[in-house]
Amino acid sequence: MEWKHPELPYTISDDPKLLDEEQIFAWLSTTYWAGERPREMIVKAISQSLCFGVYHESGQAGFVRVVTDYATFSWVCDVFIDPAHRGKGLGKWLMEVMVQHPAIRHTNMTLATRDAHGLYEKYGFVRKEMMRRMAEVPMPLS
Numbered sequence: 721m722e723w724k725h726p727e728l729p730y731t732i733s734d735d736p737k738l739l740d741e742e743q744i745f746a747w748l749s750t751t752y753w754a755g756e757r758p759r760e761m762i763v764k765a766i767s768q769s770l771c772f773g774v775y776h777e778s779g780q781a782g783f784v785r786v787v788t789d790y791a792t793f794s795w796v797c798d799v800f801i802d803p804a805h806r807g808k809g810l811g812k813w814l815m816e817v818m819v820q821h822p823a824i825r826h827t828n829m830t831l832a833t834r835d836a837h838g839l840y841e842k843y844g845f846v847r848k849e850m851m852r853r854m855a856e857v858p859m860p861l862s
Contacts, residue, residue, distance in 0.1 A: 723817050728808060731775045732817050739766060739773050740780040747800045748837060749785065765798075772818055774801065774810055781805040784818055794824045796831040812842070 723732045746760050748754035754762065766785060774782030781802040788794040796818065801811050819825060 734772050743780050744783050789823050794827040794829045
């Protein structure tokens, strides 16, 4: 599916063929949550998720990845807007499109973050602590 911004020259698409994996890896490499992930892990995660890209005529401008079973849950992760495109409401628009996507809007959505709580709260997310179990042995990437 594709959405066109009503006022700005941006589109959002859930077409995985449009994703710029190199750009996404470069962005995520700068984050506190994914900075340690190898490129191969990021590429595999993208291929196994519902992803949304924000696009401008100059290229990809943003990204969000959703891990989901399409029935009961969706885990929202790797939300990123390129610094050159921030301050235009693109993060809000991306969240609005994502939470209303017909494939997942009926699922319980979860995310974990250390920042931008106000943004996520506007879309129904509630601050809560979560439990986490880390894998004992890293998963093989192939």
